Amino acid sequence: MPLALVAGASGAVGRFLLPRLLDAGYEVVALSRVPRADTQPRLRWVIGDLDREVPAPSAPDAIFSLGPLDGFARWFARAALDGRPRVVALGSMSIDSKRDSSDAGERAVVERLHAAEQELAAAAVRRGSAWTVLRPTLIYGAGVDRSLTPIARFAMRWRVFPRLPGARGLRQPVHADDLAAACLAVLGHPASHSRIYALGGGERLGFDAMLERVRASLPVSCLPLPLPIAAARTMARLGWAPAAAVERLERDLVADDAAARADFGWAPRGFVVAADTWRAP
Template sequence: MQPSTSPIALCFGASGAIGRFLLPRLRAGGWRVMAVSRQPGRVSDARLLWLCTDLAGATIATKGIGAVISVGPLDAFVEWLERSPLAPGVRVVAMSSMSAVSKSASADGAERALSARLLEYENRLMRRCDAAGLAWTILRPTLIYGAGIDRSLTPLVRFARRTRLFPWLWGATGLRQPVHADDLAAACAAALAAPQAAGQRLETGGGEVLPFATLLDRVRRSCGVATIPVPVPLAALQTAAVLSGRGRGIVQRLRQDLTADNQAAGQLLGFVPRPFLPDPGCWSPLPELAGPHPVEVDSATKTP
């Protein structure tokens, strides 16, 4: 059990891909952890208090909080932050996305709206923190993998395992830079101890920039089962997107480079992400961690 004098880290999105790696890192760093998510985690650690709540209506007592980390939806977190009192000097680390810039010129109106919304909430977070004297850092990851719950690569692997067929997107030429969720968790933990990273928006991509074909080849090799590659021409996807009115932005980006510049994160956080060498375990859900008594939160709760 962490001493009662240990600082408290409030972690939002704790049951998500990054949160599952972040919680052990926080506890190892000496933090007492209050983990927040809409679904309770599994009971496994007496040093962790798990708060089950929807941020839209919850008010969480913030006395004794030394750091706040959000690795869940940025908009809900910022709206909570705007109405919650935090002591000056509290460290705030929030996960955004490279989609804030990469989807700004998408052919899909919904994706352009997503980009604008991410930028809006990044700016709101900055204004709120600056006004309250909070030290903020925003991280912008690329394609996240590693916890088996992402909506990009893991569904592809599950389809291949089920059918023994691996869709090969023929004609996709864009570069990709997948980043492991644990490397992002390490970046969050490092930001808490890096005053030089305060007031920064940092791009956090993976350790390799890969042609799309190489990405697909490594994913296919990591499925854990033998699969047959089935070419799917990009022209066919483009036609389907035009006829259905959906997915034009996705098809457009298959020919675009979606990468990040890790130089600033490397200098300020010591961020050195791993190369993209997935194994079959990357595509299986990692169990959540939780405290012995998950607490349902309606309107308020007290810190431990």
């Protein structure tokens, strides 16, 4: 029976990847920083921190990194592992969308992501392991994401919903379950070895239209709270809003995922949301 180690297993993508791995016949070791109960056969949770110590199995067949890439790359470079585990790691499209950001902190994140990808690739080459990095766009769908779910929950709590008329930069939200399917799919496609893929959802829509679809999915009525793009720019100039984020409201942040479609059959769903999209399991 093949063995998979999953780092970041309790996050948005991990919540969908674990059952997919079990259905595919894997024994799964899931890494968490807090204690969790083993609720299913062939699934074992272990407590560990990639920056300190991880009680990982010595010879996994596959390793999935679903959390911060830099911490995983450092761990993988030094971990005592037997064999040549297949490695699939999530990066971020921020490496492209924030490369020329006016915010020094965001540019530092880009540098860190780029360095992590290089370190992971180098460590995999030394071990003789095949590796793949997936760079998703905006992730949603598990009720634990840090992008759209906080907006939805704010609206449901306070019964007001922010609207940004004029924020027409295209977005391509990608469902966490589609990313979980991609993590599993690349294992069976040698064309994905030593490759980095941009992954976006199956629909491109303006930022303002994306928010409106979130509002329409909520189970409660919310008072619209318009914030025209001109007002957002003024707030940014006054230091009341993050300037770099406001700048991106009118920019297209989408993925060219043709290579993923060709190499491992990437076919994500459109942006269809409902009230349960925003509830954590």
